[in-house]
Amino acid sequence: MNAPLPLAPPVARAPAPGVAPLLGPMLAEAVAALAANRLRSGLTMLGMIIGVAAVILMLAIGNGVQGQVQRSIAALGSNLLIVNSGAARTGGGFSQGAGSRPTLTLDDAEAIARLPDVIAAAPSSGFTAQVVAGPTNWLTQVTTSTPAWFTVQNWYPEDGRAFSAMEERQAARVAVIGQTVARQLFGASDPLGELLRVRGVTFTVIGVLPERGQGIGGVDRDDVVVLPLTASLRLVQGGGAFRRFVRTISVAVATPEAMPAVEQAITELLRRRHGLGPREENDFSITNLTAVGQTFQETTGAISLLLGAIGGISLVVGGIGIMNIMLVSVTERTREIGIRMALGAPRAAIRLQFLLEALMLSLVGCALGVLLGTGLSLLASQLLPFPTIISPASVVAAFAISAAIGIFFGWYPATRAARLSPIEALRS
């Protein structure tokens, strides 16, 4: 035997320390225990990883869609009513009554503009045309309207100016163009004062609209040429020039609350003006864009909710997986539990140890799931026509929910471990 060394002095016979000082060492043990069973821990975490990734991805897509819809609605101009020629079509939508003859007139638009709570009413038609400037040409969407169009769209030229009511009435050959058209036709040079030809008629560019980006469905809204309606009717569209018919009248309403009343007033006004009898159907249709946006938002909200629920279900499945593996672990480690109890671990310490292990599984799974979900969201941004948005709140929520799942599903195995009697656990 070695030289008689003195023993370490006894630890003062202090009251039991409770579980608080155990947190650190037990956390380290939980990490070691999971690391010792890497494959098993990884497989167990898979449920959490997939669930969290799904939830993060779905929320990111949902947020992205909502942001996109909000931007689209804001860009369209809020409180917008679109009156289209032709009877309402089932399935609704923005179709400009293609194929049907226009039934709306410029006078209809002026009459609507005089209704209470109407800020502006812009009659407009549109067609697709090859626009030529010198040697270059570009296929674009031509909109013909009145100055009210800029008000209704809440979109004013940043360079140059919009055409005036006078210019519109006098059929002035002026044009306002979007950023895409400016870029395609004039490149880096200043388009103001340049000439462009639409269906053989020459117009002078007097304004360039600021960038607006993609619309619903990925439409490039900057790919546009705006011409005065009268000039277009006479010079470009040819036939029916003096009948002054238009396909669409866009109406800006003062407040969202006023929209139903204005919609009703427009309906009555147009029926009277078009001389429709009580039995006759409307020869026009009115679309409430805000309502459409809301419906769209609600639909995507419901879809995200559904997908979120699927993610939630896989989280619960992941939690059950954790419970299962923790029960196995408690059974496998019964002897270890007995040894720890013999060395003075109170039941609370045993419970803490196994709870922390379950918590580690769920939280590490959550962290990996957040990483995976973020990666998938970035990928989705590339594939979808709008950017996905990962809100910090969804990450915080994912961790909170995972912690709750870890504790909830870890509680029973941990309690089973803590309930063992020291002597029976040792004998196992």
Add this chain to the structure above:
Amino acid sequence: MPGPPVSPPPSGPGPGPRPRPLLVLEDIVKDYASEAGSFRALAGVSLTVNPGEFLAIMGPSGSGKSTLMNIIGALDTPSAGRFLIDGEDTSAMSEPALAHLRNRAIGFVFQQFNLLPRLTARDNVALPLVYAGVPARERRARAEALLARVGLGDRGGSRPSQLSGGQQQRVAIARALAVGPRLLLADEPTGALDSRTGAEILALFKALNRENGVTVILVTHDPGVAAATDRVVRIQDGRIVDDGPPARVLATPGPAASPEVVAS
């Protein structure tokens, strides 16, 4: 847990006034329930152990030695009778208080070592200190000191699987001593070791008792081991049949000394 502070006890029972007993067992009964009715493993055991004693418990297989040790170690509770440790009745103690008692007052050494295979020798020794709320640096320092004390100063980083049986049992002893308990319990500590290693472990117990004043109770089948102690208690069929200095108890083979046990 109230109680007198643990002061280093006098080394061995000396002359003068009798010290307060460390352990008092009064009429301890332990029944095990089974399908075929209940089985009485301990049938009224009364025993008093004073601080600083070095005591061996002997008896044939199945006589109740382990049952008794588990009760003394607060791992198990008696079916009837009183068990006082340091004057305190354990039957009145709550579960955390019993855990605290196992942690602070008692060191247990098992025949099968019972080290945690995943932990290093050092971490195994330090484990009771974790439950005692000792900070990490002190845990490590104490574990190193104790490993040095049992002659394994250089093996702190080894895992149990990398150690021989005798070395593992030394780690287990160091672990049992980690918190500085006054009482060391060992149920056949040399049972899984060859005789030479067993003798070394026995010498370690003896040194701990003599030099550090630790009260040691060990269970053994080996009369040679028992002979190294100060007092031998012989158990048969759950009862104490003899109790005295080894020279006398070992010389009077009671009706219990079955040849099978002596042979082993």
